[in-house]
Amino acid sequence: MEEPIVQYKDIHKSFGDVEVLKGIDLDILPGEKVALIGPSGSGKTTIIRLLMTLEQPTSGIIEVNGRNLWQMTDKKGEYIEADDKHLRSIRGDIGMVFQHFNLFPHMTILENCMLAPTIVSKKDKNEVRKTALEMLDKVGLSDKVELYPNQLSGGQKQRVAMARALMMRPKVMLFDEVTSALDPELVGEVLEVIRDLAKAGDMAMILVTHEMDFALDIADRVLFLNEGVIEEQGDPREILVTPKSARLKDFLVRFTTNR
Amino acid sequence: MSSIPDISLILLKGLKVTLIVLVLSMMLSTIIALVAGLSRVSNNRLLTGFTKFYVEIFRGTSLIVQLFWFSYALPGLFNIHLGSDIWVAVLAISLNYGAYMSEIVRGAILSVPPGQTEASIALNLSRFQRMRHIIIPQAIRMMLPEYGNYLIQILKATSLVSLIGLTDFLYYGNIYRSTHLTEAPTVYILILIFYFLLALPLIGFTRKMEKVAKKGVVHG
Numbered sequence: 001m002e003e004p005i006v007q008y009k010d011i012h013k014s015f016g017d018v019e020v021l022k023g024i025d026l027d028i029l030p031g032e033k034v035a036l037i038g039p040s041g042s043g044k045t046t047i048i049r050l051l052m053t054l055e056q057p058t059s060g061i062i063e064v065n066g067r068n069l070w071q072m073t074d075k076k077g078e079y080i081e082a083d084d085k086h087l088r089s090i091r092g093d094i095g096m097v098f099q100h101f102n103l104f105p106h107m108t109i110l111e112n113c114m115l116a117p118t119i120v121s122k123k124d125k126n127e128v129r130k131t132a133l134e135m136l137d138k139v140g141l142s143d144k145v146e147l148y149p150n151q152l153s154g155g156q157k158q159r160v161a162m163a164r165a166l167m168m169r170p171k172v173m174l175f176d177e178v179t180s181a182l183d184p185e186l187v188g189e190v191l192e193v194i195r196d197l198a199k200a201g202d203m204a205m206i207l208v209t210h211e212m213d214f215a216l217d218i219a220d221r222v223l224f225l226n227e228g229v230i231e232e233q234g235d236p237r238e239i240l241v242t243p244k245s246a247r248l249k250d251f252l253v254r255f256t257t258n259r
Numbered sequence: 260m261s262s263i264p265d266i267s268l269i270l271l272k273g274l275k276v277t278l279i280v281l282v283l284s285m286m287l288s289t290i291i292a293l294v295a296g297l298s299r300v301s302n303n304r305l306l307t308g309f310t311k312f313y314v315e316i317f318r319g320t321s322l323i324v325q326l327f328w329f330s331y332a333l334p335g336l337f338n339i340h341l342g343s344d345i346w347v348a349v350l351a352i353s354l355n356y357g358a359y360m361s362e363i364v365r366g367a368i369l370s371v372p373p374g375q376t377e378a379s380i381a382l383n384l385s386r387f388q389r390m391r392h393i394i395i396p397q398a399i400r401m402m403l404p405e406y407g408n409y410l411i412q413i414l415k416a417t418s419l420v421s422l423i424g425l426t427d428f429l430y431y432g433n434i435y436r437s438t439h440l441t442e443a444p445t446v447y448i449l450i451l452i453f454y455f456l457l458a459l460p461l462i463g464f465t466r467k468m469e470k471v472a473k474k475g476v477v478h479g
Contacts, residue, residue, distance in 0.1 A: 054377050084386055092383050102378035106396050115392060116382035161378075168382060 003066070005030045005093075005204055006051060006172055011060035013046055020046050022228035024060070028172065031202045035215035035236070038225035039251055044208040047225070048174040051206075052096045053087045064090050064172075092120075095170030099177045101157040103149040103164070109136065110145040113164045121168070128167075135163040139193050155186030159193055166197075173197070175207040187211070194218070212255065216240050224248045263445065269435055270449055273428040277457070279345060280417045280427065284352040285410055291357025296364020297390075310361070317358035323419055326351045330423040348420040356413050363405045367398035404472050407465025411458050418454070428453055 004027035013021040020043045028034060036044040049055045051062060053069070062069040071079045072086040104112050113132040117123045136145055139159040149157055158178055165173060175194065179187045191214050198205060198218040209215055215222055215236060222239040224232045224247075232245050243249045298310040317325070329347045371394050379389040421430035432450045436443045 052377075052381055054380060088383055088385060091380075094381075096381040098374060098378065098381075100374055102372075102374040104375065104378070104393055106400070116384065119388055119392065120383050120385075165381065 002029050004028055005065060007061075007063040008047070008050075009061040009063070011047075011050065011062065012058045013043070013050065013055065014058045019058075020228055021050075021057075024228075024230060026223070026230065028204050028206065030171065031204055033198050033205045033218055033220045034207070035219035035222045036206065036208045036225060037210070037212070037215060037222060037251075038231075042225040043228045044225050045176055048096070048176060048206055048208060051172070052094055052174055053091050064093060092168065093171040094174065095165035095168055095172070096174040096176065097158070097161050097165050097178050099181050101149070101154070101161045101181075103157055103160055105149050108146050108148055109141065109152070109160050112149070112160060113167050116164070117167050132163070132167060135166055136160070138196075139163045140189075153186060154182045155189045158182065158190045162190075162193055162197075170203065172204040172206065175205065175209070177208050177210065179209070179211060210255070212240055212252070224251070226251070263449065266435065266442065266445060266449055270428055270431050270446075270453060273426055273431040274453075276345070276420070276425050276427040276430075277417050280348050280352070280420055280425070281414055281457070283345075283349040284356070284413050284417065287349060287353035288357040288360060288409075288413065289406075291353055292360030292364050295357060295361035296368065299361065299365040300368050313354075314358045314361055317355050322351065322355045322416060323422060325355055326419060326423050344420075344423055344425050348417075348423065348425055352413060352416050352420075356409055356416070360406065360409050363402045363409070364398070367402035368394055370401060371397045400472050403468035404465055407461060407468050411461045411465065414458055414461060415454065 006026075006028040008024045008026040011021055011024040011026075012019065020041075024043075024047060026047075036047060038044050046055060050057050051064075051069070056070060061071070067090055068079075068082075069087070069090050070082050072082045074080045103109075104115070107115065110129070110132055113135060114125070114128050117128045117131070118125055133142065133145065136142055139162060141156060141159055141163070144152060144156065144160075149160070152160065161178075178194070179190050182190065191211065194205075194207070195214075195218055197203065207215070207219070219236045221233060222236045223230050224239060224243075224245075226247050232239060232243065232248050239248070240252065243252055295310045295314060298306045299314075301307060326348065329351045330344065375393050375397065376389060379393045384392065417427060418429045421427050421433065424430075428450055432446045436446045439446075
């Protein structure tokens with residue numbers, strides 16, 4: 001049995017009085033593609049934000065490659081809250097693509113892709129440039145490298161964001177509703193890139209998505225989240241075509257009629 | 260009755276002092292504003308507390324009183340001498356305007372969308388790298404127009420230094436007027452014109468920066 005690359009152990013997360021995650025246990029295997037679906041407010045996005053260290057869990061443990069993400073041991077061997085250095089040493093294996101792209105507007109497309117490898121990984125600039133150009137070519141933007149983000153369409157921005165995240169060669173890539181902010185006609189080009197990545201890769205992927213057909217197509221496993229718990233999970237076909245729980249049935253019906 | 264060129268020549272003797280105080284104050288207040296603005300958004304409670312105290316004290320009291328305080332009260336009370344009167348003036352003006360301008364710095368930093376910080380965390384940038392490469396370059400663009408406005412205000416504030424005996428435009432104007440009472444209107448009109456001429460490049464700078472800021476850069 002393969003060791004999981006990411007483990008959530010009894011994760012709880014509250015924002016003020018509202019408990020968003022109520023005990024999440026979840027193992028992600030290396031290379032596994034997991035789709036998170038569920039109604040808004042069910043905690044899908046929070047799950048991946050915790051792994052990216054954008055939010056801190058209220059309780060529970062997240063491990064990446066067996067290393068405790070949010071806690072570290074001090075000199076006496078006691079557990080203390082992780083500092084920036086500890087987080088940085090672990091989250092290098094994690095990458096993320098955001099709903100609203102979050103490209104750096106003051107840098108060109110190429111600079112966006114080159115920044116982190118140059119200053120974080122301290123790689124040779126010419127090497128990085130070469131890799132960045134290849135990566136941008138892969139996402140079909142080799143003619144846009146000198147442009148600034150505000151000169152691109154939403155779909156193009158999202159493809160840049162993916163290239164930028166891939167530059168750090170993460171072992172786990174998180175996708176936070178990456179097509180939700182796009183005009184419908186631009187969704188396809190972004191999904192196409194993700195599909196290529198999924199087919200190509202040994203990279204694990206966690207996708208928060210509302211694209212059910214897409215989840216069915218690329219995911220190894222689908223998780224249905226409802227009110228902060230994993231209500232149902234399993235093979236995409238089982239989950240999306242023959243749902244067991246009433247809530248999931250409800251959700252899928254509402255989803256397809258609203259579309 | 261003296262002609263306008265004659266009076267102008269007398270006033271221009273004060274140009275040097277006005278310019279020196281202006282340029283030094285612009286530089287020092289900028290440094291103070293950056294340091295204090297960054298301190299206000301730091302994680303260090305002691306630092307933010309201290310800076311907040313400084314900002315409120317200097318915003319909350321008048322510049323003239325601060326000038327007098329540095330010039331007359333500190334030396335008398337604590338035997339602290341700040342050196343030449345020019346430095347006293349520069350220090351008082353810079354601390355006063357630095358306090359105001361630090362609020363622009365703080366505001367601009369806070370107005371960079373949180374998604375920018377999140378994206379740089381996702382790319383594993385350190386706290387310092389996030390500030391240096393992502394937040395500050397974007398914040399500077401946003402703060403420039405407001406910054407230009409404060410430079411103009413600093414220019415106008417330099418006219419106060421005549422009150423602690425520095426020989427600027429206004430000082431020479433006042434001296435001249437006291438012996439040529441009937442020419443007061445001419446003197447003060449000329450002084451106004453001189454200040455306006457000095458402000459012109461700063462006004463131009465502000466306009467230009469407004470355009471730059473408009474071009475930038477909110478949505479990634």
